[in-house]
Amino acid sequence: MSTIQKINRRDFVKIFGLTSTGIILGCSISSDNKNFLPIADGNTFSPNLFIEIHKDGKIILISSRSEMGQGIKTSLTSAIADELEADWSYISVKQAIGHEKYGNQNTDGSRSVRTILEPMRKMGAAAKMMLISTAAKKWNISERDCKAENHYVINTKTNEKIFYGDLVELASKVEIPADETIKLKKVADFKYIGKTLKSIDLTDFTHGTAKYGMDIRIPNMKFAAIARCPVTFGTVKSVESSNAEKILGVEKVIQLDRIVPPVGQFFGALGGVAVIANNTWSAFQGKLSLNIEWNYGENQTFDTEKFKEVLTKRVHEKGKLVPGSIGNVSKAFDDASKVIEATYHVPFLVHTPMEVPNATAWFQEDKVEVWAPLQDPQTARAEIAHFFEIPIEKITVNVTFLGGGFGRKSKSDFVVEAVALSKKINAPVQVVWTREDDVKHSFYHATSVQYLKGSIDKNGLVSGWLQRVAMPSIVSSFKPMSDYASGFELGQGFTNNPYLIENFRLENVKAEAKLRIGWMRSVVHIHSGFANNSFVDELAFAAQKDPVQFHLDLIGDDRIIGGKSNHPYDSKRMKNVLNDTAKNAKWGRKLPENHGIGIAIHYSFYSYVATAVEVSLINNKVKVEHIWTTIDCGLVLNKDNVINQLEGAAIFGMSLALFGKITTKEGAVEQNNFFDYPMTRMKHAPKITVHIIDNMSKPPTGVGEPGVPLIAPAICNAIFNATGIRIRQIPLIDQGFDFE
């Protein structure tokens, strides 16, 4: 819950290095997730969200989240502005620096809106109450005869009004309202929340003035490129750098040891050979001119093609039983009128945000400053403190705009590299990854092989479901020898699929990690969403039922699971989005020749999503014609932002369905750049129709990720519908399809 308190201005300036003229409100938030308690600063109250209201009426919000395209800044600002009855044009946002006082700043798991909405609204409401109370005193009337509207307090009796800015000075002497007296607006009275708001950064985006990590410039800074071993965790045996040193602009070549993270936390850095130059290009050229002999190490034998065979073999044998399995699948299979089996495969994938990983660091004697596009600046700060033995309060992490994150920029290895190099060369330095570095040395989205066996009873309903999952775990990046998917990973659509099945058995199958594994937009849901929706489609076909009706039957009775949690699963909401999508796509209509339509549903990040896809095929040439997505994500802060996110999720999902694939040979990633790790382009883009269920009374849930996992299975189901060809492996480009 939030506690709101005026901040002693001197303290504020001292702590945060800001100057301002007006009142500053700070509040302390703890989120609904127990892992993200705000960190208290000794005995003193430690606020982590701030609004400054200036005498000229300007309102500045200090945003504690990294901006990476989900429009979070704009969304959260709308919450404050709404409760504060502010005029939108007076509001601006400053990005907070990485500091524990700002609470948890990690921007992933579609968590931001969920966790800080209420404190944001309360802050706005409290500020409004203070302004009203100030005006009432001035007029010598009751607060009840005042109302706030569009940056003014109005005397409802006389219609006199006072501008917010003119109240600031006196308002600073007013008591902060007690938490329990703060009243929030009703949904019907929202002016900004749930409406269409434009990004507050538009002007910067369209004039090239938004400063991303790579745009940071510090006097006398150097640029660095690092050659890393092609095989994960390989080391430098020897390096011959004379050619590199001859390149104009190259200043130095430095060997960088691997920075090994302690077990259980942090990411460290891979190490390699760094070329320091006075511009990025010379550093890149220098890197290409190095002659390095590597010790490849034990991962040298890793070959994804062979690994897939190994996993495929393993999923056809018994795995470890996962808790949550119920009933007796063997009996269900014995009693069934039909039993079907299928094996699904998703390859390794990589994020490739448009802005490559990069960081600028300046290590000066006893302090460090960093500028970087970070999804999790606090981990970056903690890593610096740990690896370089600098007290945490001597480390400043400035979060720049992010040119896309998708999970890649929540790992701060590139920051650690920059700090290590700055320390060595005694100057500010910007480490820039080439696109090839990004593709070849990432924290990859894991591959998976899944085996499914299901049965249909005599009524044509699913009676048994056996699922074996082999997938290298993200935990392996923190704890070596983590050879099975962890509980939290299986909790992403496997142990909690949206279906009602009497006999359900889930088995976990061994899968070693030989690449660094990380999370990518929608994470494990990509695997569960693909296999579950593909298999349900197969079962529907076997049962000779319409896939939408079959899905509805499988979701089953209205029920709420986990009633005590803040976000219980509600099967009615799942069916509702499915029906809505089916209606929008005019499911059941006669399709043009060579067209097919497919459906998928998924529950992730507490949001309910259904997607229908229509494709056309001429020979093997696939065109995704239209994608319809419906989401129920509870309270919507910014409608247009949700739509934009889901349009983006459709394109992101298409990229992985059509093209996405990272492979290795002898331990080294084979792909290089967008020519062999292709993206969806405008010519592939379908019509996209997004519909948001109006459910403003429910708490807000994720929007950035939940749209992704449905795209691949819905496309594959549509291809089956058009051709009768069942696709159990992505990407489609490897299955004989083409998109040009």
Next chain:
Amino acid sequence: MKANLSINGKEYSIDAPEEIPFLWAIRDIVGLTGTKFGCGVAQCGACSILVDGILVKSCSIPLSFGIGKEITTIEGTSENLEFLRKAWHEGNVPQCGYCQSGQLIAATALLDQISNPTDQEIEDAMSSNICRCGTYVRIKKAIHKAVALKNN
């Protein structure tokens, strides 16, 4: 080598390695960072600029190619670019924003050539620009919108 450049109507004198691609000369030496690096191999369009009005991927042309020519980057302006900006704002196009410098420059080049492009023409022209955030639908709409704004 020493080079005199004319970028967005302003003159710059710089000293840079001879083969440096134009992208890095403007970003790291001139100091105009609005033009972005996305791939370095002419695959993504993030680095798009106009050289004497012609659309060029600046990661893949040497500095010398721009000498004596009029360069327009996202920091610059032109009639079509301004209409496109307006349309971009109206359509709330960007997500992370990173690719949008290149998208706007590529769209400017398109409207400079074809004053009222069809969907097909837009797709053909814009498919060399990648947007990992997936704003294609909005970009296409905004280009039509810019045409409409201009004709009004």
